[in-house]
Amino acid sequence: MKKNVFETTITKRKQAELNLNKSEEKQRILLEELRYRNIIATAIAKASSFFISPDKVDYQAILRTMGESISVNRVYIFEITGNGRTLSNTHEWCAKGTAPQIEKLKELDAYAFSWWTDQLQDGKNIVIEDVANLSSRAAAEKQILQSQQIQSLVCVPIWAKGKKLWGFMGFDDTQKKRKWTETEIEALQIIGEMISGDLERNASEKRLEFERKQLLSIFDSLDGNIFVSDPHTYEILYVNKALKKYFDHELIGKICYREFQGLDSPCCFCSNKQILEEKPKIHRWEFYNAMMDKTFSIMDRIIRWPDGRDVRFDLAIDITEKKQIESCLRQAQKMEAIGTLAGGIAHDFNNILSGILGYLQLAQFHIHEPELAEKDLQKVLEGAKRAALLTKQILTFSRHKGNDRQPLVVFPLVQETLKLLRSVIPANIDIKNNVVSKAMILADSTQIHQLALNLCTNAYQAMGDERGVLTISLNEVVLGKDQLGQENNLLPGKYLKFEVSDTGPGIEKAIQNKIFDPYFTTKKMGKGTGLGLAMVAGIVKKHNGFITVHSQPGEGASFKVFLPIIASKLSIEKPKIEGNLSSYSGKEAVMLVDDETDILISQEKFLTGLGYKVSSFENGQSALQAFLNHPHSFDLIITDMTMPRISGDKLSREILKIKPDIPIILCTGYHETFTREVALELGIRKYVQKPIEVALLSKMIRDILDA
Incomplete structure (x- = not known):
């Protein structure tokens, strides 16, 4: 009886020791698992830090971190390309002594590994503890895995936008068969999800970059000039290729009115205020740019810039050639219209001439009755003015500009x-x-x-x-x-x-x-x-x-x-003739140049009658020679424009070279290119249209000489 008690006590003690050992083993395993989990968690934390880097994600460092922490021989990322037709190894880390496979595993036929891809498409992880035990359905997969000495592996799918299978990430063990823990699989899944997020971010950035390049390509392919500016600061924010060609320096950041118009303050015709008030309405207008010597059809409006502010978008189409063609068409139509009016013009001229001839004959008839003759001549003068006005209207209508x-x-x-x-x-x-x-x-x-x-x-x-x-x-x-x-x-x-x-x-x-x-x-x-x-x-x-x-x-x-x-x-304002003609008399020396004898004689007699010393010349060459011989003998020059040998504008240029301050009156019946503006810029005092009344001419002479 005592022996049984003793034996029972020993048995209980041994059972207690055994239970203690088992408990200690469980605690050791638990602590080991906790330590391993901690190692993996630390590895995941370290790997995740690479994803928040402002630079490109270092996938090689991520694979190395995970490979070393989980003690595998190879970590890799595969991408499925060609709409699911090919598999390619894009990133790989290998432990020391393990042969790299990345160069061999490019553009593999995905259909040849359907067992593999089907599981991934279904959202399943591929967990293989012993490659040798793979079923016959995975024969192709078994062959390629064994060719790489892989004995055990685990792979998780990587998704793009959560729906499309982008690829997969895996751990290989080339040394032994291995039972993969939930912790290891979860670690792989977490990194896979991070990669998925990075893929989406990269895809968005690539999409935005593509759209940006697409828009730039479209804008740069346009012949129209495009620029964007801040409507408040006038800073240029963007210019396209077509506009850049007009400038040999950078425009971004510069002020638009300085660069495009050469001004020190905003343009008086600037539409910024209008388009800001009427946004998003489009404002269309035409403008001639003197700096570029071109005419543009302009479309501007307010658009939203990426930073949220309202900016001015400007599209300017060069229509210079179109305007020139329009001018030619308009001139052709004018000529057609004048042809239509020819009968009416001839009718009016004949009426005017009939009146002039009639009153001249009456003046001859009343030659001994001065009062009646003066009234007749006044009617002749009025008829001549009507003829001159009609001619002026025809010339104005027919000219190009x-x-x-x-x-x-x-x-x-x-x-x-x-x-x-x-x-x-x-x-x-x-x-x-x-x-x-x-x-x-x-x-x-x-x-x-x-x-x-x-x-x-x-x-x-x-x-x-x-x-x-x-x-x-x-x-x-x-x-x-x-x-x-x-x-x-x-x-x-x-x-x-x-x-x-x-x-x-x-x-x-x-x-x-x-x-x-x-x-x-x-x-x-x-x-x-x-x-x-x-x-x-x-x-x-x-x-x-x-x-x-x-x-x-x-x-x-x-x-x-x-x-x-x-x-x-x-x-x-019409010129006023005050007093009689004698009030515009003078004694100065006047050079008179005209190739029309009747004009020359009549003006010479008139001016001589007013007391002027008149020297008359029938062409510009003889007039110029006389001036060269005695430049200080003349106080004023009156010259016709269109003359043989030397025209009036050339004569004026040569005389003004010698005596820049001498007053010149240039008279013209019609000239296409030599305008009043050109004459005044040259230094000519007066540019008058023929015919000119002698009373107005005498007042003009006196005003110039007395100035």
Whole structure:
């Protein structure tokens, strides 16, 4: 009995010792596992620090960190490319003594390893404790793994945007079979998710970079000049390739008005305020840049910049060549219009000449009755002035370049056009004149003359040989936003309405939207170019107006032009001749140069009668020689422009080289390129159009000499 108790006590003690050993072993294993977990956690923390680096992620360092902490022989990343068709090893770390495989594992056929890729596509991890035990379904995978001496491995999928399988990451053990722990698999999954996040970030950056390059490529391929600037500071933020070619230095960061206009302060025509107030509305306008010597069609608006601020986007299309072509077309149309008016011009000239001849004959008849003869000669003078004015109008209308836009009363211009047309328009067409308004617009008189002439010509030609009525109206209207309709770029206010209506056959609806196209015409061959209405539309647009047409087949047509009225008063200063001609007499020496004998003789006698010492020359060469011989013998020079041998401008240049302060009056009947501005810049005091009244000439001489 005692023995059994003793034996039981010993057995219990041994069992207790055994239980203690087991407990200690469990604690040791637990502590070892905790230590291992801690090592892996530290490795994950270290690896994750590489992902927050501002530079490119160092995947090699990440693989090394994980490989060393988990004690594997190889760590790698594979990418699935070609829409899932190929597998490629992109990153690899190998422990010492393990052969690298990265160069051998490029563009492998993914379909040959379907067992592998199918599991990854299903979101499963691949865990292989013993490669030798792989099933026959994974024969291809077994073969390639054994060729790399891999005995055990684990792989996790890497996702792009959480849906598409981008690739996989794995651990290899080439030394032994291995039972992979949950901790090791979880570590691999955590790093895989980090890689997935980095892939998404890289994909976004690449996408943004691609879009940026795409936009830059588009902008740089455009012929139009593009720039972006800050509308408050005027700093240039971006310029495209087309604009850069005009400059030999960097523009970014510079001030736009200094670089593009050469100014020290913002341009007076800057649209920044307007586009800021009207954003996101597009503002369109045309501008001639003197620095570039080019005309641009400009579109600007406010856009949102990446930093959140509102900036000015500017697109400027070079339309210099287009403007030159338009000028040529306009000139061709002018010539066509003058041809149309030839009969009316000839009719007016014949009437004027008939009056001059009639009153000259009366003056001869009244030669012994001075009072009656003086009245007859006064009528002759008035007729000559009318002829001179008519010539001036023809020359103004026919010249290539129009005047700058100036305050203009359209009323007399329209009346003059109707007067010229009356002799051309067939007798079967009645003209109804409702020209009333004497309001003022800002306009080029030549172009408004052409506009009126084109519309009236178009109207009477539409009626042809049929009896009809041509109605011309000029009135003032007030237009609000509703009346402006689609003309959203125009401002409400007072407009001058010029309307031309006819009772012709009308215009079919099908072609009403084409009538303002260049060269579109319903006339027969040889009866017109089809430029008339196209020119009208261009002129109206250039003057900030709009045109409408209303027509029904069989009911005629009505064209209405609306041009903005300006409020300023027109002030025309006419030269005043005070007192009699003797008050403009003098004793100075005057050189008179003209190749027209009648002009030379008449002016010489007139100026001599006023007391001047006049030296007359029939050509510029003899005049220049006389001046070279005695440069101080002349106080003033009056010269014609167009002369044989030496023209008036060349004579003036040579004389001014010798005596820069001598006053010169240059007279011209017509010249295409030598303008008043050129003459004044040269140093010529006065540039006058022929014919000039002797009374005005005598006052001009006296004013210059007394100045």
